[in-house]
Amino acid sequence: MKAIINKPTIKDVAQKAGVSVATVSRILNGLEGYSEETKEKVNKAIIEMNYQRNEIARHLKIKRTHTIGVLLPTRGTSFYIELLNGIQDVAHKNKYSVVNCNTGDQWQLTNDYLRVLAERQVDGMIICSLPAGLGYDKTIYDTSIPSVLVSTVSDHFQIPYIKVDDFRASYAATLHLIQNGHRQIAFLGGDKDDRIAGKPRLQGYLEALREYQIPVKESLIKHTHFSFKDGVLGMKQLLNEKETFTAIFAACDDIAVGALSVAYHEGIKVPDELSIIGYDNTNAAEMCYPPLTTVAQPLYQMGERAVELLIQSIETGKKGESIIMPYEIIERKTVKPLV
Amino acid sequence: MKAIINKPTIKDVAQKAGVSVATVSRILNGLEGYSEETKEKVNKAIIEMNYQRNEIARHLKIKRTHTIGVLLPTRGTSFYIELLNGIQDVAHKNKYSVVNCNTGDQWQLTNDYLRVLAERQVDGMIICSLPAGLGYDKTIYDTSIPSVLVSTVSDHFQIPYIKVDDFRASYAATLHLIQNGHRQIAFLGGDKDDRIAGKPRLQGYLEALREYQIPVKESLIKHTHFSFKDGVLGMKQLLNEKETFTAIFAACDDIAVGALSVAYHEGIKVPDELSIIGYDNTNAAEMCYPPLTTVAQPLYQMGERAVELLIQSIETGKKGESIIMPYEIIERKTVKPLV
DNA sequence: ATAATTAGAGTAAACGTTTACTAAGGGAAG
DNA sequence: CTTCCCTTAGTAAACGTTTACTCTAATTAT
Structure with a gap:
């Protein structure tokens, strides 16, 4: 009776095989x-039950x-799925399960x-894109659960992170436009004080301009958020204000x-009258027309590394070292030399 | 000593509060x-420790x-994230956690x-888009773990499912083109024998043509898989073969x-010389240019309903009833009346 | 031949909860 | 004044594993 209703336990197996639990x-x-012999007996019982x-x-x-x-x-639907795939694949290989939490x-x-x-x-825990300044990093640190951050950093606590160097990557993206002869380059940024996708990307843009002695024009810099709608909005502002520009660097x-x-x-x-370069290399970049030139973050690999780092830290008890991932400029069809 | 190293247990709380576990x-x-009094004592201890x-x-x-x-x-990156969001949100509201499994x-x-x-x-368990014919449904059924299928069905076992009526939706999509005056309509399908996104969508297309006495032209029907690349491929075939057509119904x-x-x-x-209608209403549909007219599956809601159905079935012990979700044609800019 | 080691196995105590059962004390009912 | 019941609580046995100990018999070393 009991055997029918409940799943067999190690006890049942032991009994059936005539050994101890x-x-x-x-x-x-x-x-x-x-002995080899008991092993077989037990395995047989396991299979039979x-x-x-x-x-x-x-x-x-x-x-x-x-x-x-x-x-x-929850936001940025196209961004996280690749990351998640990397995380899950490596986790599974190491016999870990992952529980997903959508923080809204x-x-x-x-x-x-x-x-x-x-x-x-x-x-x-793996925490992605956590905003600074809200004290969440303290809460995480206080749990004393081994954690790694992805695409974000903690100002006050030593929590290992994985990210690309957003400053350098943005610098490179802007440089790419400059090297194609562009001088009037607009910047469409997301949330201005985002520690990762906000400030550093603007800084990289500014630094590239500075280095090439291109004067910064504040009116060419628009900050909104990180969605498609925000891109529409920013672009419309630029157009309404009758700014002249030959290229755009977008923060995502x-x-x-x-x-x-x-x-x-x-x-x-585009790209004949206007060049555009993006950031992230999400699959939207490949699917839009013309396909978007963009700077690639190796999202899948970042997921992989995050898990590796985390497991190492779980199993050794030491915090691992943060990792700066390489970025890459993916040249597609939205940037063209200025004639 | 012990108290410092290990987390406090219910035992420690009991001791501190001077009550039993x-x-x-x-x-x-x-x-x-x-009594109210002990409750406060205990809660105090809980907070302090x-x-x-x-x-x-x-x-x-x-x-x-x-x-x-x-x-x-793993495939179809843009499709599943919405579903997942719906699943996770409702799960969390009901104090369930979700562990994610990427089956490759x-x-x-x-x-x-x-x-x-x-x-x-x-x-x-919630299982999405499971292919038929490989016996996975039997395995699932055999676990005797309450399950619900999303966007798929089981031929041989009674497992509740949630999906839209793909046949009717495809019929409606094709009809939309017909009502806009199109008669030469190509079909770009995915995997031909996919129980959900393959066969029924083709059937819906054929049924609409039949009903309007439009002869089926086999050469206008291309089956590949469900990715962007496959769309490119299918379209190129159509063009290479110099087919004439004024509209396309794509299976995703x-x-x-x-x-x-x-x-x-x-x-x-597009849409002046060619109308295109898609299927799924992923965010790519919104982001492409021109924005894609498509039939929407309420992905987020399907996730929500799946969890509700599952929880009900977990808590009552009875299998729930399958749900057919409504589809909707989202008119954007890729379909135009034939002049 | 005896002592020491070892291979093969069992016993029982954890792990941190929940919960059925038990018990004491106080108030209401008779 | 007893009897009964309710409230508030405690005791201890699960749940299904792992693992530190213990034990026996066989093997090896002396």
Whole structure:
């Protein structure tokens, strides 16, 4: 009766194989202390009963859950999926499971999720794009759960991170435009005080201009947010104000594609009359027309490295070292030398 | 010493508050059997020690994990994120966590993940776009873990599902083109024998043609897969073979956008010289130029409903009823009446 | 031949909860 | 004044593992 209703436990297996639970456990875990013969007996019983380990019980005992929590904001739909794929693939290879947490577009649910993850005894956490200044980094640090940040940093706490050098990458993107002869370059930025995608990208842009002695024109710099709609908005502002510019550096691909779309609407030919370079190399960059020249963050690989770093830190007990990932300029069809 | 190294347990709280663990547990769970006074004492202790429940232990005892597993194929990056958002939001509201499983683009990891999820004692599973004919539905059924399918069905087992009526939706999409005066309509399909996005969508297309007595021209029907590249490919075939057609119905947005991109390349004006309608209403549809007319699946809502259905089935022990979601034609700018 | 080691296995105590059962004390009902 | 019940609480047995100990018998070393 009981056997029909409940799943078989290690006890049932032991009984059926005529050994003790300890022996079964040892076999299950590949430890030593049994003969080849008993091993076969036990394995036979396991198969016959279709026994499956209860990992919950195991986790309780070994005080490890082989689970990592991932915190992501909801916005920027095209950005995170690649990252997530990288995270999940490497996690699975290392026999970790990942529980996903959508913190909402304003990060409202962050503390909520942090509590849940702690209660669920996750072995580690990966936190992406966490905004600075709201004290979340302290909360994370205080949990004393091994963590790694992706595409963000903590100002006050030593939490290892993985990101590209946004300043240099933006510098390179701007330089790419300059080297194509452009001098009047507009900047479509996202949230101005975003630690990662805001400030450093603007700085990189400014630095490139400075180095080439191109005067900065404030009216060519528009800050909105990071969505397609914001790109539309920024571009329209530029156009309404009758600014003259031959190129645009957009702080993310969605913005760039938004600008691209307005350009088409207005009959501005890209890249003949206007060059545009984006940032992120999301799949929108490949799918838009003309395909977008952009700076690529190796999102999938960043996910992979994040997990590797995290697992290392879980298993050694030491914090790992932060990693700066290489960026790359992907030349497609939206940048053309100025004639 | 111990107190410093290890997290406080319910035992420590009980000791500190001078009560038994049973009382603490009852307070934690909002049961009855204690005075207001003890409750306050205990809550004070909880706060002072910064006690957090160990959910793993709890799960072991109550034999429920409040966890649901989600199985997704890797392909179709833009499709699943919305679904996932819906799933996660509702799950969180109901205090469930979701563990994400990427089964790979060929579903290679399905059995692997199914085992992991069972061992982790998930309360339920949501499986998306599972292909038929490979026997995975049997495996799922055999786990006897409550499950719901999204955008797929099982031929042989009674597993509740959530999907739109692909046949009717495709019929409607094709009809939309017909009503705009088109008679030479090409079909760019994905995998031909996909139970959901393959066969029914083709059938819907054929049915609409039949009903309006438009002869089917096999050479206008191209089957590839579901990616942007496939859209490019399919469109190029059509062009190479010098087919004449005034409209395209694409089985997914990525295909449609691929076709759109080729059209631009070749100087074919959309929608003036060619109308295109897609399927899915992914955000690519909004971001491409011109913005894509497409049939919308309410992805986010489907995720929501899937979780609701699953939770209901977990908590009542009965299988829920399958749900057919409404589709909607989103008119943007790629379809125009034939002059 | 005896002592020391070892291989193969079992016993039972954890891990941190929940919960069925038990018990004491106080108030209401008879 | 007893009897009964309710409230407030405690005791201890699970849940399904892992693992430190213990034990026996066989093998090896002396």
